[in-house]
Amino acid sequence: MNATIAPTGIRSRIDGSLPGGIVAVATAIPAFIGYTAQATLDGTDCTCVPVKIGSMAEFDAIFTGPPGTRPQAPRYRVTVLPSPPADGDDDAETVGFVSCRIAPDPATVYWLRDSVRMFFENGGTEARIVSAGPFGAASGHAAPPGAAFVDALVNPNVRLADLQAALAALKTSSDVTLYVVPEATLLPDADALALTQSLLAQSAALGTCLTLLDVKGGLRPDPQAWPQDIAAFRRSTGDIGLDFGAAYYPFLITALRSGTLDYTDFDGGDARALLPVLNPDAMPNPAAAQLLQAIAAGTAPDVAKNHQALLIASPAYAALIAIVERKAGTLPPSGAVAGIFARVDADAGVWTAPANVVPAMVADLTLRLSDQDQAGLNVDAVSGKSIDAFRLFAGRGVVLWGARTLDGNSQDWRYVPVRRTAVMVEQSIRAWLRSLVFAANDANTWAYAQSAIEQFLTGLWQAGGLQGTKPSEAFAVQVGLGTTMTADDLLDGVLRITVLLAITRPAEFIVIGIEQPLAIG
Known part of the structure; x- marks a missing residue:
């Protein structure tokens, strides 16, 4: 049996006797949602349809226009x-x-195309694009003067209903592992709040993807009052799906x-x-x-x-x-972050923290944070919601300096690589278990499934994705009558498996429950 534990870059294969081994699912396939000049694929409108692309040339051919078309600019x-x-x-x-x-x-002002480009510039190789509709008409006047610039920069052509319709189109896209909506910060505050909560709720309900959020207020943060933007963002995220979301601050000044x-x-x-x-x-x-x-x-x-x-x-x-x-060229950071995820996954594995990484095409930040500033972003005593920072360091430039989910109080899910590794393992096993749909729910099937999963997890452990000096400290697989299943499960034709993973420390397990309906009870 061959057990591939990472889709690209990091691979570990284990030879064995069982055919059709478990193969790791892709881990860095973002879905970008936003507005485009057009949405035409093979002569057919593809608005609110997830479209696979592998380069900016493909993006422009479908969403910008004929060769030579000048991309939209503010x-x-x-x-x-x-x-x-x-x-x-x-x-x-x-x-x-x-x-x-x-x-x-x-x-x-629209940010989708430049954010997709930042994804590819920073290591991304494949994405899904969901156009929420065409650009709207110019208003003919500039943002009004005043310190509340961020509040003023609301694009009236960016509408909550459009973005939510595009998000709903992804409910059946099981291969998508990241949601990116850079134009969410161009919505009015109440609509931005609603969209954020919709993104997190859908991510949690599907259990297959992480939402990358941009903090509204990161475009032009006040040097003194910016913590108010952070507090407002924390209030806006609600309490659902926090372990399936990660937020990044401030905006990036790029050379695009x-x-x-x-x-x-x-x-x-x-x-x-x-x-x-x-x-x-x-x-x-x-x-x-x-x-x-x-x-x-x-x-x-x-x-x-x-x-x-x-x-x-x-x-x-x-x-x-x-x-x-x-x-x-000043952009929300989520597009660059998605590219960094792809780069780190390919180079070191999904279990490696996507942090301490220098993003490509970034010249500066809209706000330069100190160690004390970042400490307040990492941990918040009131909300418990963590925000990841981009920092500027002498001699290195801009660096992504954080890998926490929004669920900062969680013992299990506070770190991005832990959540993403668990998602990869669960989805890889689920995909393989579909091959057993016509197998009998008996001891032979249970032993076969346990052996295949253990070989897959052994490969993951050997590559460094699980902690422990021996496999028993790194993982455990449980399946069988009286262990994970009851007599009713046998009658109902349900195969239940429990997988324990030591992702952060040896013998400290995160528990994943997986079930697979079988056609034969």
């Missing part, structure tokens, strides 16, 4: 301020000699948008709106002004050439583009 409005920026307006900037606000139109934006991303593409910034009275720039006028008049139609000419003619334009690329 629209920004530049407003010149009459005086230097006031405290409390996080979008206030000084560009050259001009004070201005650079804020997005909230109705044009570097070199992708130009003047058409401002003020609906009206180049004249940039004149007060690029050609201010205090420091006129006739070359930039002339080019902007030509663009507005339609006599300079080549966007790429105009963009390069403006970069050369105007340092203020180059500074403006850099600011917007940083803003547009």
Whole structure:
């Protein structure tokens, strides 16, 4: 018999006499839910249909448009301020000699595509995409000024009903092991709360996947008041399915948008709106002004050439583009986390903590946390809900520095690798047990099942997935009449198996109960 204990990277096989051994299920297959430019597969609409992809090229072919289609980008409005920026307006900037606000139109902010790209950039190889619908229309105005930027950045085109319909489409997708909904933080607070609880409840009900959550408030955290966002998030998660969820904070400032934006991303593409910034009275720039006028008049139609000419003619334009690329590249962390899960699973096994990992394409964080800050995220005396942090360390850069589930008070399920290893073991055994559906519920079948499971778990132990100096300290398998089954179970044709796993410490077992209906009692 061959017992494969990890789908990629880490493999351990045990030779034996039993055919058709247990093979570990895939452990890092995320389902991304969100909005797309289109949703067309082989000429058929696939909105609210899980679609398998293995690359960004596949994503774009199905959800972005024909080759050469420019991916959606937020629209920004530049407003010149009459005086230097006031405290409390996080979008206030000084560009050259001009004070201005650079804020997005909230109705044009979407995070799905960039989050999927972060998944692939960080080690992901396969995902499911569930489009909740097409992008909505721009509102034509920027987010209002003020310190409550996060509250202001609610995309009216992102609707709870759309996202919940897409989530419901995953109820029968047993191969999905992670839920990722980066645009959940663009919902109003009450809707974000409802969606979070729906995600956790479905994860717990299915028992096959972990929900990766982003903390609403992580986009523009107040340097002093950010703990209020954490407290609000903890209140919003409810009490169901906490061991099937993990939350990450703060948002990541990525390099994904570097070199992708130009003047058409401002003020609906009206180049004249940039004149007060690029050609201010205090420091006129006739070359930039002339080019902007030509663009507005339609006599300079080549966007790429105009963009390069403006970069050369105007340092203020180059500074403006850099600011917007940083803003547009600031993302919820869940997509990168899903990729890190896939990378760690492949390199070291699902039982290894997906932490102390440097994410790819990340330049900075929206908030730099201290050891004391993180201590408050790890453990909360009131709610018991843990939140995993990204940290910035000198000499290393940004690092994912936590691997806890939301269920911080649980003795069994407080750590992500423990929950995910248990899910992998349970689902692998369940998948194999289906081959016994026509077997008799007798001692021969019980011995056969016990032997197969023990060989599978021996391979897992030898690879380092279970703790103990010998198999008896690492696992136990129980099956049989008077042990896990009653006479009624035999009459009903139900095979019941109990598996004990020492995932964190030798001989300290987590108990998993598995049952399989049999056609023959």
